[in-house]
Amino acid sequence: MKPEKNFFVKFGLAVFISLSAVVAFYFFLLRYQEVKAFFKIITSSLQPVMAGIVLAYLLCPVTKFLERLCCKTKLRASMARLISVLLSIVFAFGILSFFCALVLPQLVESVKGLIVDLPRLLEVQLERLNNYLTADNEAAYTVMQMISSVETSLMTWIKTNLFATVSTVAGSVISIGSALVNLVVSVIVTIYLLLDRERYLAQVRKLFFAASKNQRFNRIVMETAHQVNQIFGGFISGKLLDSLIVGIICFVCLKVMNMPYALLVSVIVGVTNIIPMFGPFIGAVPSAFLILLVSPAKCVAFLVFIVILQQVDGNIIGPRILGNSTGLSALYVTVAMLLFGKLMGFMGMIVGVPLFATLYYIIKRIAEYSLRQQNMPVETAEYDYKKEENKNIGGENEQGQIQPKV
Numbered sequence: 205m206k207p208e209k210n211f212f213v214k215f216g217l218a219v220f221i222s223l224s225a226v227v228a229f230y231f232f233l234l235r236y237q238e239v240k241a242f243f244k245i246i247t248s249s250l251q252p253v254m255a256g257i258v259l260a261y262l263l264c265p266v267t268k269f270l271e272r273l274c275c276k277t278k279l280r281a282s283m284a285r286l287i288s289v290l291l292s293i294v295f296a297f298g299i300l301s302f303f304c305a306l307v308l309p310q311l312v313e314s315v316k317g318l319i320v321d322l323p324r325l326l327e328v329q330l331e332r333l334n335n336y337l338t339a340d341n342e343a344a345y346t347v348m349q350m351i352s353s354v355e356t357s358l359m360t361w362i363k364t365n366l367f368a369t370v371s372t373v374a375g376s377v378i379s380i381g382s383a384l385v386n387l388v389v390s391v392i393v394t395i396y397l398l399l400d401r402e403r404y405l406a407q408v409r410k411l412f413f414a415a416s417k418n419q420r421f422n423r424i425v426m427e428t429a430h431q432v433n434q435i436f437g438g439f440i441s442g443k444l445l446d447s448l449i450v451g452i453i454c455f456v457c458l459k460v461m462n463m464p465y466a467l468l469v470s471v472i473v474g475v476t477n478i479i480p481m482f483g484p485f486i487g488a489v490p491s492a493f494l495i496l497l498v499s500p501a502k503c504v505a506f507l508v509f510i511v512i513l514q515q516v517d518g519n520i521i522g523p524r525i526l527g528n529s530t531g532l533s534a535l536y537v538t539v540a541m542l543l544f545g546k547l548m549g550f551m552g553m554i555v556g557v558p559l560f561a562t563l564y565y566i567i568k569r570i571a572e573y574s575l576r577q578q579n580m581p582v583e584t585a586e587y588d589y590k591k592e593e594n595k596n597i598g599g600e601n602e603q604g605q606i607q608p609k610v
Contacts, residue, residue: 252386256393259296260401262440267292267398289398293391428569432562439558447477450484450517457513463506464498465491473510477517479553480537484514536560 232239267288274284397404409426416422451474458466469491476487488510496503537557544556572582581587 252389253393255386255390256397259390259394260397261437263292263296263394263398264401265437265441266295285399289395292398293395424569428566431565435561435565436558439561443478443480443554446517446522447474447483449521450474450477450513453516454513457509458506461502461505461509463495463502465494469494469506473513480541480557481518482541484510484517536564 270288270291271284274287275281277284279287412425413422416425451470454473455466455470458469463469472491473484473487477483479486488507492503492507492510495506537560540556540560541553544552544559546552548556575582
């Protein structure tokens with residue numbers, strides 16, 4: 205093919221692809237709701253598969269450990285793999301069952317006691333409030349206005365949203381059967397992935413290398429994927445262990461302090477501790493309200509204890525378990541939780557930190573590559589303003605003139 209003809213063919217193909225992309229984007233905007241509904245159907249149907257992938261990722265270290273133990277017993281590799289996968293599944297459900305058997309009965313008793321005692325506790329607090337208002341007419345007027353406003357809002361909500369809430373709860377109850385089916389499918393997907401994990405990873409790498417022919421780019425992507433795996437694996441496993449330790453410490457200390465609803469409060473604090481930095485304080489809000497109904501003095505003592513526990517966890521327990529798995533400062537952790545919490549809700553507050561750490565790592569690699577291309581230092585300390593200012597004192601400025609010493 206002649207060079208001129210080859211040029212016109214490529215030019216025409218580029219114009220055709222560009223026009224096709226513009227037309228496709230126009231129809232995408234025109235049918236945005238239909239496309240969104242279509243992708244929602246796809247994601248909802250693939251939820252068991254995604255849950256199975258997450259479960260397989262979490263159980264993979266356990267499976268590898270058990271497989272090494274099985275191989276030492278001179279079992280065949282295929283048999284050792286099968287036994288390790290089944291044992292890891294049993295281990296996961298065993299831990300979950302043990303937790304439910306240990307915590308749920310006491311948790312139910314705590315909730316029952318709370319429901320039984322709630323009217324009496326509210327009556328005591330209302331009596332205290334009434335005694336206070338009797339001695340202060342201005343405060344009584346303000347509180348009555350607040351009560352009237354709350355009553356009006358509550359009646360409005362009952363009239364407008366109560367039936368919708370009841371129907372939502374009924375729908376949730378009906379969907380329990382579907383959730384059980386999804387759980388079974390997720391476990392099956394997890395077993396398949398763990399049994400043949402090397403082949404599935406090889407298929408992903410094969411498709412990636414087939415699509416990309418730039419070896420340098422492929423190497424960078426593989427290194428980034430390895431770093432992302434280390435960030436997520438270290439953060440998730442470490443945070444779960446950290447939250448378990450915090451929950452146990454909270455339960456023991458609350459029992460020693462003779463706090464009410466010790467187990468219920470410890471479960472709340474332990475679960476919310478998965479959220480970095482602010483987790484214990486988020487869990488302390490409903491817990492403090494429960495204790496406040498019993499004793500305001502104990503509520504104050506509980507809040508002081510939570511502050512101490514957060515400091516111990518943030519400065520001693522957390523760093524020893526997690527180390528510097530994310531490499532993010534406290535400011536970046538706060539930004540990550542606010543950003544991904546807004547985008548993804550409660551789950552975003554949990555996985556937002558490793559996601560932000562991944563973005564931080566990628567941007568850092570790109571910035572360091574650009575600096576190396578310009579023969580500039582990549583260390584952040586080299587760009588400190590005060591350090592640069594001290595270098596220029598008594599030295600030469602950008603025009604080569606001697607600067608006077610200060």
